[in-house]
Amino acid sequence: MQRDARLGFLAVEAVARVFGVGDVAVFDELEPFRQRPGPGAGTGEKLTTAIALYIWAHQGGPADEICDHALWLLNEGGLRLSDDPLIAVAAYYVLQCAERDETLDLWEQSRAEAYRAGSLLGSSTIHTWYGHTLWRRGDLAQSRAEFEAGIGELRQWGYSETIMAASGGYLAPILIEQGELDAAERHLAEMPNPQDDSLPMFNWLNARAHLSLAQGRPEEVLAVCDDFERRASWVHNPIDYPWLIPRALALDRLDRREEAVEVAEAWLVQARQWGAPGTVGTALRVLGMVQRERGWTRCARPSRCSSTPRRGSSGPRRWRRSAGRCAGPGGPPMRGSRCAGRSSWRRRAMRMRSSSTCARSCTPRVRGREATPWPASRR
Numbered sequence: 001m002q003r004d005a006r007l008g009f010l011a012v013e014a015v016a017r018v019f020g021v022g023d024v025a026v027f028d029e030l031e032p033f034r035q036r037p038g039p040g041a042g043t044g045e046k047l048t049t050a051i052a053l054y055i056w057a058h059q060g061g062p063a064d065e066i067c068d069h070a071l072w073l074l075n076e077g078g079l080r081l082s083d084d085p086l087i088a089v090a091a092y093y094v095l096q097c098a099e100r101d102e103t104l105d106l107w108e109q110s111r112a113e114a115y116r117a118g119s120l121l122g123s124s125t126i127h128t129w130y131g132h133t134l135w136r137r138g139d140l141a142q143s144r145a146e147f148e149a150g151i152g153e154l155r156q157w158g159y160s161e162t163i164m165a166a167s168g169g170y171l172a173p174i175l176i177e178q179g180e181l182d183a184a185e186r187h188l189a190e191m192p193n194p195q196d197d198s199l200p201m202f203n204w205l206n207a208r209a210h211l212s213l214a215q216g217r218p219e220e221v222l223a224v225c226d227d228f229e230r231r232a233s234w235v236h237n238p239i240d241y242p243w244l245i246p247r248a249l250a251l252d253r254l255d256r257r258e259e260a261v262e263v264a265e266a267w268l269v270q271a272r273q274w275g276a277p278g279t280v281g282t283a284l285r286v287l288g289m290v291q292r293e294r295g296w297t298r299c300a301r302p303s304r305c306s307s308t309p310r311r312g313s314s315g316p317r318r319w320r321r322s323a324g325r326c327a328g329p330g331g332p333p334m335r336g337s338r339c340a341g342r343s344s345w346r347r348r349a350m351r352m353r354s355s356s357t358c359a360r361s362c363t364p365r366v367r368g369r370e371a372t373p374w375p376a377s378r379r
Helices: 002-018 024-033 043-058 063-074 085-097 102-117 120-136 140-157 161-168 171-177 181-190 199-214 218-231 244-253 257-274 277-294 315-322 344-365
Strands: none
Touching (some): 002 024, 002 043, 085 120, 120 140, 140 171, 161 199, 171 181, 171 199, 181 199, 199 244, 218 244, 244 257, 244 277, 257 277
């Protein structure tokens, strides 16, 4: 009993550090809990395991192993959101960041339990984080409705400004993706800005970088990304704060394309390390976008991409046949393919389609950790 109580306090201390209070060294104490609890584990140990998996995900842990432990906690382990919504939600979080389909069923179960119990605290947590799940799956309208409901309940419950900032930080990217840039600007202006290395600050900086990019201010994007990199000392794999994406696109807009490609390739390495298909697909798409001015879009996995021309194929005819998909490594520029002579916007559209087709064909094949970045000698 005493051991379980101590572990419960350790989980609280770790969550406090996520929100900027305490010493980051507390995360080192969580390393022994990156596994399933033993038989007879109490609630304190299960909560500690949940937050340990959360930290491990941000420090570059493998998605498959982390999700297996999280699913065990929420199923066989019997961890419930009602045990401690602020901590138990960490197990749901890693599942949704890994795009596991089981997440939706688990949220529905937790929603039913919260409604039966009449818990405003549980309902606010579910609305907020279920909205996060829907956002990652592309359902912007429903995601926005969930976030707005959750933020309203958090305010009604009387949460601190720090918690409000952490939750509200996820609403701004939705507004940006819906094209409501003025609304996103007002939302960020109203959010508390803690100026530390906490989850709310990461959310704010991530939203600010994407908003500045959408507003056409690449210099401001780079300044925000530099600030994020300086603060996020314990976030080695920013699965939920893809600040390298706006940095790569901002560098590309400033005609610093070699640097943009380098940043995009670094993000692709991190995405593959995590292994979620949507994360890898987005990284491949961004890499294709910043490589477009080199004359062609190269496949990130030439040996596995079905649209990559093979050696010994029928020369120019083979290249013309693949021009609408992925020109492959060492191939001719797209301006020398069948799109030659077309208007610049048509060529640009074909390059964009090339990168997205490459991402779709490669994404299911690069989930393993054996994936490697494009060799420097072939750039």
